Amino acid sequence: MTIQRPGLPGDLPSPELLWARWALVAVLEATSEAEESTRYRTGTWIDEEGLHLDDCGCTWWTFSRVGEGRYVLFGEDESSGVKWHRTPIDMLAGGPDWLPYEELRDRLEGNELGCVYWYENGAWARAPYPDDLGDDGLDCGMSRFVDRDDALSLLDEHVRHDAPGAEILMDHAERYRLTAELLESYASPADGSVPDLPAMGRALRRAELTPRTATAG
Numbered sequence: 001m002t003i004q005r006p007g008l009p010g011d012l013p014s015p016e017l018l019w020a021r022w023a024l025v026a027v028l029e030a031t032s033e034a035e036e037s038t039r040y041r042t043g044t045w046i047d048e049e050g051l052h053l054d055d056c057g058c059t060w061w062t063f064s065r066v067g068e069g070r071y072v073l074f075g076e077d078e079s080s081g082v083k084w085h086r087t088p089i090d091m092l093a094g095g096p097d098w099l100p101y102e103e104l105r106d107r108l109e110g111n112e113l114g115c116v117y118w119y120e121n122g123a124w125a126r127a128p129y130p131d132d133l134g135d136d137g138l139d140c141g142m143s144r145f146v147d148r149d150d151a152l153s154l155l156d157e158h159v160r161h162d163a164p165g166a167e168i169l170m171d172h173a174e175r176y177r178l179t180a181e182l183l184e185s186y187a188s189p190a191d192g193s194v195p196d197l198p199a200m201g202r203a204l205r206r207a208e209l210t211p212r213t214a215t216a217g
Contacts, residue, residue, distance in 0.1 A: 003146055006082075007138030009124035015071040017174060021151040022051045022063060023207035024173040028158035028187060030203035031196045044154075046162030046206050058140050067097050069120060074104060075140075076114030085130065091116045092143060093127040103151065114141075142189060157190035178209040 012018060026046040034045065040057040050064030053075070057142040061075030082089050091113060092104060098122040099118060107113040115136040117126045129136065144150045150167050159165035165186030180201050187195040204210065 002035075003139040003143050005079075005139050006129055006133050006136035007115065007117070007125055007126075007142075007179055011138065011146070012117065012119075012124045012142070015119045018142075018145055019051065019063065019071075019075075019207075020209060021145045021148070021170070022053070023203075024178070025151070025154050025171060027146075027183065027203040027207055027209070028049055028155060028169075029180075030033065030199040032199045033196075035199060035202070046086070046203050047208075050208075053141075059137070061141050064100070064136075068117045069122075070096075070098060071119040072099055072116070073118070074107070074113065074116040075137070075141055076112060077136045077137030077141040077166045079140045081134050082116030082129075082136050084113055085133055087130060089127065089129060089133070091127050091165075094125070095127070096120060103176075153198075158188070159186045160188040173209050176209055178204065179211070180204060186210050 004050050011094060020207055022044070023198060029044050033043065034043070042054045043050075044053050046052070050062055050090055052062050054060040058078035060074065063073045066072055066073065080092060083185070091101070092101070095116065095118060100118070104113065104116060115126065115138055116206065117138070119125070130156065148170070155166040155169065163186065166201045166217075169178065169182060169186055172182055180197070183204065184195070184197055187194060187200065203215070
């Protein structure tokens with residue numbers, strides 16, 4: 001699946017599929033040490049606000065569920081030209097009233113926001129862009145989860161290499177039937193350490209990828 005530059009709402013897959021792929025990476029990267037850290041957090045993780053990605057460099061993103069059938073995706077990649085556009089672009093134009101406006105406006109005031117997408121009534125949407133905008137950062141930020149092969153490659157350093165663990169875990173996550181037993185069978189950090197299964201279990205429950213909490217078929 002290709003993401004245009006700038007991104008189009010139709011470039012994004014269903015929010016359930018995007019959530020499943022992103023959440024699986026967050027679950028596999030979960031550690032008790034990271035959960036307890038009070039320092040600025042990087043990597044991929046899930047908390048009460050939703051899914052997060054921060055590479056401590058050029059890109060950060062948040063993906064949140066906002067009630068039944070509603071999602072919001074926002075963040076920034078250095079490739080985004082939105083906030084630098086000569087004619088100011090209102091990234092919140094046309095947004096529904098349930099968006100997290102306080103946080104989004106704080107980000108705007110801090111010059112930290114590159115784009116905002118939202119989902120409701122079965123479709124993605126965003127503010128209108130001028131024809132001369134070159135990029136909003138969606139491609140560089142989200143292609144890692146939108147393209148399934150790219151998403152699978154993110155799992156390589158977290159699963160056993162003597163079994164098709166990445167494909168199996170991804171398949172179960174996308175069908176919302178991932179279990180702690182599967183994680184225990186296939187999780188294997190690249191540094192050779194023991195997987196932090198308790199932290200992974202907590203992240204899995206928060207991600208709601210298990211059969212009892214299925215939201216997508």
